[in-house]
Amino acid sequence: MKLILNTLLLILIYCITTLPQGFDVKAKGTQTFSFKDDKGRNQATFHSVTPFDEVDGLTTAISGQVTFDVKDIKNTLKGQISLPTESLKTGIKMRDKDLKEPKWLDAEKYPAIIYKIKKVTNVQKTAPNKLTIKVTGDFYLHGVTNEVPVTVTITYLDESAATQAREPGDLVGVTANFSITLSKFNVQNMILGKRVSDNIDIGVNIVGTNKF
Numbered sequence: 464m465k466l467i468l469n470t471l472l473l474i475l476i477y478c479i480t481t482l483p484q485g486f487d488v489k490a491k492g493t494q495t496f497s498f499k500d501d502k503g504r505n506q507a508t509f510h511s512v513t514p515f516d517e518v519d520g521l522t523t524a525i526s527g528q529v530t531f532d533v534k535d536i537k538n539t540l541k542g543q544i545s546l547p548t549e550s551l552k553t554g555i556k557m558r559d560k561d562l563k564e565p566k567w568l569d570a571e572k573y574p575a576i577i578y579k580i581k582k583v584t585n586v587q588k589t590a591p592n593k594l595t596i597k598v599t600g601d602f603y604l605h606g607v608t609n610e611v612p613v614t615v616t617i618t619y620l621d622e623s624a625a626t627q628a629r630e631p632g633d634l635v636g637v638t639a640n641f642s643i644t645l646s647k648f649n650v651q652n653m654i655l656g657k658r659v660s661d662n663i664d665i666g667v668n669i670v671g672t673n674k675f
Contacts, residue, residue: 485534486619487591488633495530496635496671498544504629505669507546511660518558518659524550525669529580529635533619536594537586543579543600544669566652568605577603578611592619598639607648613641632674639667 498505503523511518529542548570553559563570578600585597594617602611618636620626626634642664645655655661 484586484588484594485532485536486594488533488619489621490533490619490633490673493530493532493539494633494673495528496633496673497526497528497675498637498669498671499526499675500670506667507669508666509551510664510666513656513658513660516658518553520551520553520562522546522550522552529637529671536596536617537583540583540596540598541580543577544667545575545577548574548576567650573604573606575603577601578613579603581610589616590618592621593617602643604643604648605650609643609647611641611643613639615639629670630672630674632672635671635673637667637669637671641665 500523505523505525507522507525509520525544525546527542527544529540531541532539548568549563551559551562551568553562562568565572580598580600582599583596584599585595587595589595596615596617598613598615599610600613601608616638620634620636622631622633626632642662644662645659646661652659
């Protein structure tokens, strides 16, 4: 009897983890969303804390696309998000200039920062139109690519009078928080770890539309 129960449990776990998992929304099939927003409402932030300084930065110059089947995020989610290195702002012009110099991010030589999705795991539905997933992707910065895992919350909004106030079409909202280590991207400035943390916290809050 115990063997039968264990077998049934394994079958149940297998079904839960392998069956397609997605949104309960009006849309059907594969959808593509663009995150380009000329009004500057999409944001990526970065945060550095050391005993000597605390630095907050921001960019609204985000672009990119994702494509997925609304009923099977795990097996179909593909795409990438990018931003110009030159667009990063910290609120202090001289610091912004230093950030983009060769001794730091070298914006002229490496003009883009990119995150490209590779795979999705741990899909959890928290509402009919909301999923929390773990994305593993390639993060490209300063000429170096490292694999970075990110926990992402995705909210799917069917087109309505309320959503049209922002953009036409169905909307997808994406929020994520993760960290990177600058030294792993060959950023080796002498004040790294003193005035600027080697570990940088990054936040993403963006909305995309499937009509673009």
